[in-house]
Amino acid sequence: MFFILLCLGLLATSAAQAQPADLTVTNARIYTMDDAHPLATQMAVRGGRIVAVDSGVQDAVGPNSRRIDAAGATVVPGFIDSHGHMAALGEMLETFDLRDVRTVEEIAAIVRKAASSRAKGEWIQGRAWDQTNWGGVFPTEQALTAAAPDNPVYLSRVDGHAGWANRRAMEIAGVTKDTPDPQGGRIIRAANGQPTGIFIDRAQGLIAGKIPAATPEQIGRRLERAAKECARLGLTTVHDAGIPAGVLDAYRELLRERKLPIRVYAMIGGDGDLWRQYLKRGPEIGDRLTVRTIKLVADGAMGSRGAAFWQPYSDDPGNSGLLILSRETIERIGRDAYEHGFQVATHAIGDRANRTALDAYAAILKGRNDRRWRIEHAQIVSLPDFRLFAENSVIASVQATHATSDMRWVEKRIGPDRMAGAYAWQRFLKAGIHMPNGSDFPVESPNPLFGMYAAITRQDRNGNPPGGWVPDQRLTPEQALRSWTVEGAYAAFEEGQKGRIAPGMLADFVLLSDDIMREDPSRILKAHVKMTVVGGEVVYSE
Ligand SMILES: [Zn+2]
Numbered sequence: 345m346f347f348i349l350l351c352l353g354l355l356a357t358s359a360a361q362a363q364p365a366d367l368t369v370t371n372a373r374i375y376t377m378d379d380a381h382p383l384a385t386q387m388a389v390r391g392g393r394i395v396a397v398d399s400g401v402q403d404a405v406g407p408n409s410r411r412i413d414a415a416g417a418t419v420v421p422g423f424i425d426s427h428g429h430m431a432a433l434g435e436m437l438e439t440f441d442l443r444d445v446r447t448v449e450e451i452a453a454i455v456r457k458a459a460s461s462r463a464k465g466e467w468i469q470g471r472a473w474d475q476t477n478w479g480g481v482f483p484t485e486q487a488l489t490a491a492a493p494d495n496p497v498y499l500s501r502v503d504g505h506a507g508w509a510n511r512r513a514m515e516i517a518g519v520t521k522d523t524p525d526p527q528g529g530r531i532i533r534a535a536n537g538q539p540t541g542i543f544i545d546r547a548q549g550l551i552a553g554k555i556p557a558a559t560p561e562q563i564g565r566r567l568e569r570a571a572k573e574c575a576r577l578g579l580t581t582v583h584d585a586g587i588p589a590g591v592l593d594a595y596r597e598l599l600r601e602r603k604l605p606i607r608v609y610a611m612i613g614g615d616g617d618l619w620r621q622y623l624k625r626g627p628e629i630g631d632r633l634t635v636r637t638i639k640l641v642a643d644g645a646m647g648s649r650g651a652a653f654w655q656p657y658s659d660d661p662g663n664s665g666l667l668i669l670s671r672e673t674i675e676r677i678g679r680d681a682y683e684h685g686f687q688v689a690t691h692a693i694g695d696r697a698n699r700t701a702l703d704a705y706a707a708i709l710k711g712r713n714d715r716r717w718r719i720e721h722a723q724i725v726s727l728p729d730f731r732l733f734a735e736n737s738v739i740a741s742v743q744a745t746h747a748t749s750d751m752r753w754v755e756k757r758i759g760p761d762r763m764a765g766a767y768a769w770q771r772f773l774k775a776g777i778h779m780p781n782g783s784d785f786p787v788e789s790p791n792p793l794f795g796m797y798a799a800i801t802r803q804d805r806n807g808n809p810p811g812g813w814v815p816d817q818r819l820t821p822e823q824a825l826r827s828w829t830v831e832g833a834y835a836a837f838e839e840g841q842k843g844r845i846a847p848g849m850l851a852d853f854v855l856l857s858d859d860i861m862r863e864d865p866s867r868i869l870k871a872h873v874k875m876t877v878v879g880g881e882v883v884y885s886e
Pocket of ligand 1: 427428585784
């Protein structure tokens with residue numbers, strides 16, 4: 345075996361010398377994540393792969409090689425977000441964020457601009473307007489009607505408890521002065537009884553319920569937009585955590601049109617038709633798109649007290665959350681997955697959901713294995729259950745920013761006893777458990793630098809709490825970067841292709857403005873991506 349590796353190594357070296365590189369990066373500070381050669385200054389790329397790191401790079405430069413002088417910039421392997429939602433991110437990017445808009449006129453201008461680039465009749469959506477920005481008076485439909493007379497417009501308020509529609513939207517919804525207020529909702533009306541365009545609480549459904557499901561073109565546009573945003577942020581691979589057939593079709597179309605700048609590791613969302621089709625055909629492993637995972641959801645979220653615990657919520661004594669899938673169901677689907685060579689990834693937040701998924705997995709996996717089944721989030725784990733991850737080689741797919749978003753209220757929800765197993769990253773690592781990181785975007789920002797910062801500091805972006813929340817579970821910069829690179833690759837069976845900068849690996853890497861591994865962690869928030877390269881191709885450059 346060693347002899348074969350040696351021969352392959354020699355072949356790679358001599359090939360690098362024989363043919364010039366497509367691309368070289370020099371004068372860089374490269375954190376390779378390759379234990380054999382952790383820090384480098386230059387690399388060469390050919391045919392979408394890294395062919396040389398440090399030694400042999402100069403020899404590989406040819407007359408047509410693109411040469412990037414990094415001018416001392418830091419280079420890391422492309423970030424892998426192991427849990428995001430691309431279509432939802434694209435939808436969010438498409439709906440205007442009106443949070444900081446100070447006047448109705450400005451909002452109208454934004455809507456007018458949107459209408460000019462869209463087909464007549466297409467819905468225009470936005471979110472997070474706030475009438476306290478302009479003195480507290482609710483706006484009316486007139487401004488939006490004038491801005492977009494031929495497009496229905498619906499903008500939701502910053503707290504999600506009110507919506508603002510234009511006349512076209514109300515016409516489509518059939519809302520008139522004779523429409524009664526629905527139970528639990530209110531239609532704001534002018535003195536003459538006409539709806540003003542503001543819909544409170546349940547009344548929002550009158551309009552929002554009429555917004556049609558996204559068309560294939562819309563889904564494709566959203567995915568493309570999300571992928572561009574990911575490329576801008578240095579993400580070269582995203583694990584799309586649960587997609588329906590329509591999104592998969594849109595990915596294929598984007599690939600055909602060469603409009604997908606990053607790589608996607610897609611999980612099939614649940615055991616519906618798409619899953620049954622894949623059981624017949626088996627896993628699909630590709631260069632830009634791989635489908636070899638089924639995503640299950642075992643419980644809800646903690647913020648809304650839907651995550652499933654053994655004991656009640658500390659701040660809601662009658663409620664211990666809701667288990668959505670039984671152990672039997674996970675086991676049944678898991679057996680199909682196992683027999684057909686698929687990975688299983690189960691969303692589990694509460695200790696009961698985690699244990700239920702672990703027990704179902706253990707019944708099938710029966711000890712150490714290389715199936716790489718995953719628990720997504722793995723947020724609150726009972727202390728004795730950490731060993732079940734290790735014993736069955738189960739991956740804990742975590743999202744660092746969830747910890748720093750939730751830390752304000754977690755202890756109130758679960759009490760001091762359960763805190764020991766909450767967002768317990770060092771416990772996973774000490775138990776030898778593989779732990780990729782991600783963001784769960786658009787729930788959190790997709791920016792991996794924000795994630796790195798949260799992982800290293802366990803502080804919010806203002807530096808609170810001082811010293812970090814449960815600081816003994818913080819990650820070192822090396823552990824954090826590993827979780828966004830090597831571990832993300834491992835969780836997708838791609839550690840031989842991605843996650844490190846070494847000869848033979850895919851040329852997926854990022855140039856950063858700052859040395860995030862060495863400087864004070866607060867500087868990570870100010871750092872940005874200067875360039876993103878996927879398969880040797882520059883997909884983003886500032
Ligand atoms: Zn998710």
